[in-house]
Amino acid sequence: QKEVEQNSGPLSVPEGAIASLNCTYSDRGSQSFFWYRQYSGKSPELIMFIYSNGDKEDGRFTAQLNKASQYVSLLIRDSQPSDSATYLCAFGGSGRGNNRKLIWGLGTSLAVNP
Amino acid sequence: DAGVTQSPTHLIKTRGQQVTLRCSPKSGHDTVSWYQQALGQGPQFIFQYYEEEERQRGNFPDRFSGHQFPNYSSELNVNALLLGDSALYLCASSLARTGSGYTFGSGTRLTVV
Numbered sequence A: 001q002k003e004v005e006q007n008s009g010p011l012s013v014p015e016g017a018i019a020s021l022n023c024t025y026s027d028r029g030s031q032s033f034f035w036y037r038q039y040s041g042k043s044p045e046l047i048m049f050i051y052s053n054g055d056k057e058d059g060r061f062t063a064q065l066n067k068a069s070q071y072v073s074l075l076i077r078d079s080q081p082s083d084s085a086t087y088l089c090a091f092g093g094s095g096r097g098n099n100r101k102l103i104w105g106l107g108t109s110l111a112v113n114p
Numbered sequence B: 001d002a003g004v005t006q007s008p009t010h011l012i013k014t015r016g017q018q019v020t021l022r023c024s025p026k027s028g029h030d031t032v033s034w035y036q037q038a039l040g041q042g043p044q045f046i047f048q049y050y051e052e053e054e055r056q057r058g059n060f061p062d063r064f065s066g067h068q069f070p071n072y073s074s075e076l077n078v079n080a081l082l083l084g085d086s087a088l089y090l091c092a093s094s095l096a097r098t099g100s101g102y103t104f105g106s107g108t109r110l111t112v113v
Helices: none
Strands: A004-006 A011-014 A019-025 A033-038 A045-050 A054-058 A061-066 A071-076 A085-092 A102-104 A108-113 B005-007 B010-013 B019-024 B031-037 B044-050 B053-057 B064-068 B074-078 B087-094 B108-112
Touching (some): A004 A085, A011 A019, A019 A085, A019 A108, A033 A071, A045 A061, A045 A071, A071 A085, A102 B044, B005 B087, B010 B019, B019 B087, B019 B108, B031 B074, B044 B064
Parallel strands (some): A011 A108, B010 B108
Antiparallel strands (some): A004 A019, A061 A071, A085 A108, B005 B019, B019 B074, B031 B087, B044 B053, B064 B074
């Protein structure tokens, strides 16, 4: 079983719609979860991090974490063409203190159509 | 407020050669992690440096080595380059006591021919 699983997509949504991205992970000991956005040829950019079960909202983005189901998702409301990118989920793997290495999914490609 | 700076941005090397990549962390950060990202893949953890010591290491051979300097900057060295080492090498910095996420540099694109 892979440590992190994401649907590679591509996920295609019309402009203004809600895009829903999902990620499952295998390490029940994980405490920190991250969503990064990566444009082609560029480095990943942190969108959100979440530590507690439930929802965390930041502008048009909402991260949802369910530790019992080992599931984390990212909702993008009012999707814009500029949101078109690859979205990577990552979680803090083994390590000491807060400096846990990140374990990454392969990413989901999102296309927002005007 | 300077972000994470990596150099060079692009590099072409021949099989068997050695390469050194450099990273300056974001101001205020004390930890540097290195990742390798092959085309179409998620980043793979190489190693992490904190207090000038390698603290964690991923599943990479000893050909990959690193160093952290007193000013928190870091180097990644790869010896005996293979074609399969061609990838985007990402440096990420963080602050050990917060764990609130990593800031990435723009990466070094290494091509081995």
